[in-house]
Amino acid sequence: MLYSEIKKYIINKQYYWICSAIILISLIFSYWNIDSNTFSLLDFRNMVAVLLIFWLSILSIGCIVINICRCRNFSKFYNNYLNKYHVEFNIIEIEKEAFKVQAPYQSYNATLHPSPKSTNAIYIETDDFLLLFFSIQYLGILQLVLKPFIFIKTDKDFYKKNKSVNVIRDFKMVETERGRVIIFRNKCEIKKIMIPNQIKTKL
16 A cells, blocks of 8 residues: 555644644744844733644644654555455444533633534454544644544454554453444543445545
C-alpha cells in the first residue's frame, strides 16, 4: 500500500486548511507586531490572545509532522508485515472518555460526556487479530493520527517489539445491531470504538 493512498484516506484535508489558517494568522500577527513595534503596548488580554495563537500554531505544525510520519510508518509496516492480508476502508465511530471541567462560579466540577465522532479507518481483520488505523479530533479543531491498534484474538505474539503499533490484548468486543463495539483501556482517552456492520470501500 502506497503512502499517498494511506494519507489520502486517513488525513482529512479540512484539518490541513485549519492548520494552515492558524499558522498564517500567527505569521501575520508576528509580522504586524514587529513591523509596528506595538508588541510592548499590548494589554494583558491581547498578550493572552497572542500566546494562544502561537501555541495553536506550534500544535498545528506538530500535528502535521506527526500525522505524516505515522502514515509513512504505517505504509512501511504494512508493506513489511501485512501485504498478504485483505485491506478495507471503513468509517468507524470513536467515543472518548468523559472528563471533568470546573463549572463557572461553582465549587464543583461538571462531568462532560463527549458524543461519538466518525472517522476514516484502515481495517484489516484475520482469525488472529483486528487492525485499525485511524485519527481522532484533537482539541476539537485539529486532527491527530494515532499509531495503529492491533487487537489480538489469540495467544500468538504479534509485533510486540514494534514501537510503531499499539498491541492490545485486554479488550472486550460486543456485537450490537449497528455493528461491533470494542471497549479497552488505552492512553489515548478512547472509551470505545464502534465498527459498523457494512464495510464501506475496498482499497
